[in-house]
Amino acid sequence: MEITIFGKGNMAKAIGHNLEMGNDVSYYGSHDTVQQFGDLVIMAVPYPALEKIAQQYQQELSGKVVVDITNPLNFDTWDELVVPADSSAAQQLQADLPNSKVLKAFNTNFAATLMSGKVGNNVTAVLVAGDDQDAKNVLKDALSKSPLKVMDAGKLSRARELESVGFMQMTLAASKQIGWDGGFGINE
């Protein structure tokens, strides 16, 4: 599968590390010009960069599976998400890309746990929310050769809860109660 990753930071690299197992992955910076998109597009950029990319490539991303991984924290206060209380970054992205199939995924995974494939003794589990089952299957197939476990977190509106999970996990790490290589492991 051809996969496009926006972003070149730790999360882009850690997600790409897994997706490169069996797929052809291309990386672009937020300001790069993308000539051709894969069928699966990972938006591994900070939340504030999402809207502009969506506006720039709305046409080109039509029909594509687009994955939002952001945690839209207010990083000045670490005391709130900057999205409306009854919405989420993923739902906003879907509104900006009405002809794309938006998924929320990877925002509850720290980069180190995606690189290692483990959270403590647990296999790293990717929680995926989205309204389109085919789109979820595309992401699951793309990760099928990686060590990661994919779990279905429900429809796209569950992104609100996933962003809360990500927020809580980040505050536990920022307060040094867990490491950035630890966090929530999911036990079956």
Next chain:
Amino acid sequence: MEITIFGKGNMAKAIGHNLEMGNDVSYYGSHDTVQQFGDLVIMAVPYPALEKIAQQYQQELSGKVVVDITNPLNFDTWDELVVPADSSAAQQLQADLPNSKVLKAFNTNFAATLMSGKVGNNVTAVLVAGDDQDAKNVLKDALSKSPLKVMDAGKLSRARELESVGFMQMTLAASKQIGWDGGFGINE
């Protein structure tokens, strides 16, 4: 320490199992009449029962540490929390009990993991949110002889995120992707 638990269900028993290690615990049903409260009061009742208990005992609970453990799901749809998007059951309880010190805790723990003290290979961690550090210390002291680990989830407004974590964990169990004895283990 004298501890009062409202509720006689699985969560009341599982929390009580831990608090009985070193404390004197009394259990009451939602409709029982309580003559005397301990310094720590655990509201191990379903969300809809909270408001009435708070109204009935607002005076008696003045100055007490009161712990909300609820997950205020819409159990008809399993598709939303019934509290306002910008609030939480715990914040509502604090508003109903303005002279009590309300904490959110235990809502991210399944009963079985409180009974066993383990989530998979992880020690069961209790995430506690609240605005009063002394109140958090009271709960932490009360659990000091139990096998549970207590972690600080921040101020009471973080109860919103804790309720989202609880909601997500419950949907994973309801969809049989995890068991009711599994879920989020917290790795340091």
